[in-house]
Amino acid sequence: MTLADYLPIAVMLVLAAGFVAVSLIASRFFRPDRPTPEKLDPYECGIVPEVEPSQRFPVKFYLVAMLFVIFDVEIIFLFAWGAIWTELGWFGVAAVAIFTFFVLETLAYVWKRGALDWNVKRRARYIQPDVQEAA
Amino acid sequence: MTWEIDYLALAPELVIVVTLLVVLALDLFLTRPNKYWTATAAVAGTALAAIPLVILAVEGENVSMFEGSYVVDEFALVLKGLFVVSAYLVLLLSHHYIESERFYQGEYYFLLLASVLGSLVMASARDLIILFIGLELTTGPLFLLAGWRKGDAKSNEASVKYFILGVLSTAILLWGMSMLYGLTGEITFAGLATATAGLADEPAMIVAVLFVIVGFAFKISAAPFHFWAPDTYEGAPTPVTAYLSVNSKAAGFVAFLLVMYLALPELSEIWAPALWILAAASMTLGNLSALRQSNIVRLLAYSSIAQAGFMLVPFAAAAVAGTNIEEGFSATVIYLVIYALMNVGAFATVIAGANRTATGDIDGWAGLGKIDARLGVLIGIFFFSLAGIPPLAGWFAKFAMFRAVILAGGTATVVLAVIAAVNAVIALYYYARVIKAVWLDDAPAEVPARAETPPSVSLRLALLISAALTIVIGFFPAIATFVGDASRIIAAGG
Numbered sequence A: 001m002t003l004a005d006y007l008p009i010a011v012m013l014v015l016a017a018g019f020v021a022v023s024l025i026a027s028r029f030f031r032p033d034r035p036t037p038e039k040l041d042p043y044e045c046g047i048v049p050e051v052e053p054s055q056r057f058p059v060k061f062y063l064v065a066m067l068f069v070i071f072d073v074e075i076i077f078l079f080a081w082g083a084i085w086t087e088l089g090w091f092g093v094a095a096v097a098i099f100t101f102f103v104l105e106t107l108a109y110v111w112k113r114g115a116l117d118w119n120v121k122r123r124a125r126y127i128q129p130d131v132q133e134a135a
Numbered sequence B: 001m002t003w004e005i006d007y008l009a010l011a012p013e014l015v016i017v018v019t020l021l022v023v024l025a026l027d028l029f030l031t032r033p034n035k036y037w038t039a040t041a042a043v044a045g046t047a048l049a050a051i052p053l054v055i056l057a058v059e060g061e062n063v064s065m066f067e068g069s070y071v072v073d074e075f076a077l078v079l080k081g082l083f084v085v086s087a088y089l090v091l092l093l094s095h096h097y098i099e100s101e102r103f104y105q106g107e108y109y110f111l112l113l114a115s116v117l118g119s120l121v122m123a124s125a126r127d128l129i130i131l132f133i134g135l136e137l138t139t140g141p142l143f144l145l146a147g148w149r150k151g152d153a154k155s156n157e158a159s160v161k162y163f164i165l166g167v168l169s170t171a172i173l174l175w176g177m178s179m180l181y182g183l184t185g186e187i188t189f190a191g192l193a194t195a196t197a198g199l200a201d202e203p204a205m206i207v208a209v210l211f212v213i214v215g216f217a218f219k220i221s222a223a224p225f226h227f228w229a230p231d232t233y234e235g236a237p238t239p240v241t242a243y244l245s246v247n248s249k250a251a252g253f254v255a256f257l258l259v260m261y262l263a264l265p266e267l268s269e270i271w272a273p274a275l276w277i278l279a280a281a282s283m284t285l286g287n288l289s290a291l292r293q294s295n296i297v298r299l300l301a302y303s304s305i306a307q308a309g310f311m312l313v314p315f316a317a318a319a320v321a322g323t324n325i326e327e328g329f330s331a332t333v334i335y336l337v338i339y340a341l342m343n344v345g346a347f348a349t350v351i352a353g354a355n356r357t358a359t360g361d362i363d364g365w366a367g368l369g370k371i372d373a374r375l376g377v378l379i380g381i382f383f384f385s386l387a388g389i390p391p392l393a394g395w396f397a398k399f400a401m402f403r404a405v406i407l408a409g410g411t412a413t414v415v416l417a418v419i420a421a422v423n424a425v426i427a428l429y430y431y432a433r434v435i436k437a438v439w440l441d442d443a444p445a446e447v448p449a450r451a452e453t454p455p456s457v458s459l460r461l462a463l464l465i466s467a468a469l470t471i472v473i474g475f476f477p478a479i480a481t482f483v484g485d486a487s488r489i490i491a492a493g494g
Helices: A003-030 A059-083 A085-112 A120-124 B007-029 B036-059 B074-100 B106-124 B128-146 B153-184 B189-195 B203-219 B228-235 B238-263 B265-291 B296-321 B325-357 B373-387 B393-408 B411-439 B457-475 B478-488
Strands: B063-065 B070-072
Touching (some): A059 A085, A085 B007, B007 B036, B070 B106, B074 B106, B074 B238, B074 B325, B074 B457, B074 B478, B106 B238, B128 B153, B153 B228, B189 B238, B203 B265, B228 B238, B228 B296, B238 B265, B238 B296, B265 B296, B265 B411, B296 B325, B296 B393, B296 B411, B325 B373, B325 B393, B325 B457, B325 B478, B373 B411, B373 B457, B393 B411, B393 B457
Antiparallel strands (some): B063 B070
């Protein structure tokens, strides 16, 4: 590989940027421009937002999103197994069973610790007050 | 495809996996007064993991699995042994500390064991992906553990600094690895070693190798990529600092050496000068900064940066000279093993000393030897050993280092040896300063009251084991030579 071999990549970068620029500018000239209040809303359907969303979010959203991502990503292993499970046979079944056990143990852990409780007051029961004060 | 799995060869890893699952389950069902069982389970599991290691070492067979990506040879066994022993010692240090400060306990041991598992995987990894997974498994839990003192601003700072720089270095490392793969189409070390032949002049290859080096240099906190280390070491709970400066550093070193020695031997003209610079800069910057430290943990942080430089010296020198690379490699492994054992001991004395004097200031330790003679003697043993004074283990590490450098020969090598020699003298000054404070300085007029809790049994055990190893290796360097010789039996896999 020499640097010249990277030329197609450079050309593609230019083409991609050019395509975006050209289509944006072209549509500016050709499209009809009739704004209505509904069109300018952040969401056209659903509940009308009453306050600016710039306030702080409760941290529990973060926790749930994090847990979702973790458990969601773990499913990827099952896809890989599902694609060749006939080749793997009982070995694969056993391996996936062990893997599922790991996932279930962490799920049980998260559950018992109260991380899935949306009501924070209920969750507080699981966290010993003296631990929170640890310095 | 083959599904042949040698479960005995994987047994150390499997034991750690089972242990960490047990710890997690125990933490879930135990009430607070009984949480110490999680610590007991963690310590017992780590000790159990040593049994299959011994069996494998006695059998002495090289096992290669997963199409050569995962190899258990004597090199892997030596380093797994080191990881298990030092993890055992760190767990002993943690027990009392974590319990007394009222931390979350179960998660602590779970995360620490996960990190140990990562380092075990890394010692056997013979392709870039498994190596990377091992490295991430080693460092990932440590981001959390560094911030374990949740209410403490310094601990939060430690965690955030370590996290941001850790992620940055991972990104750079991964970038370098992806370029290596892109240029050669290989991920196994054996494949890379053949595919990279003759590519040393390729500009993209130079960038790839340098990125990989920079990524690893962050992990082993070699100058000039060391800035996170002192702050992280100071803020993290002391047992975690011991783990960071011993296990996690050793794991980074193993990965670094494996990639350079096994995967990229053909490109040594690219990485050898870079390693030379890293070694010289780490020794000099680490030692000069350590001179000005007043806090014992920060002093050990800079000392560990400097020691990383010393560790790189034999390998870098041999690679620059292009001769006796095997000799340099084994000298680096010897240094790594000895450093790990004596540094765990040094941190054990720091925990005991801070417990006794209620301060981490070196000046606050004045006269400690007169108050608590046993602790004073132990501080003397570990700090003199770090300085390389015979008959403690540290001298043999330095001896092996200089021997490898002399065997390598060449001008650049001799210059590096001179830098190392000057630095060894500088290092003696600040290690000796701690010992001077402990033994020669007068105790403050108000002798601090006897600590509320005497050092726990587990802390005493950790001190005893590491002191015994430090002294025994010092008198019988044949043990370390054996480690060095064993580490030469390294299978490329593939």
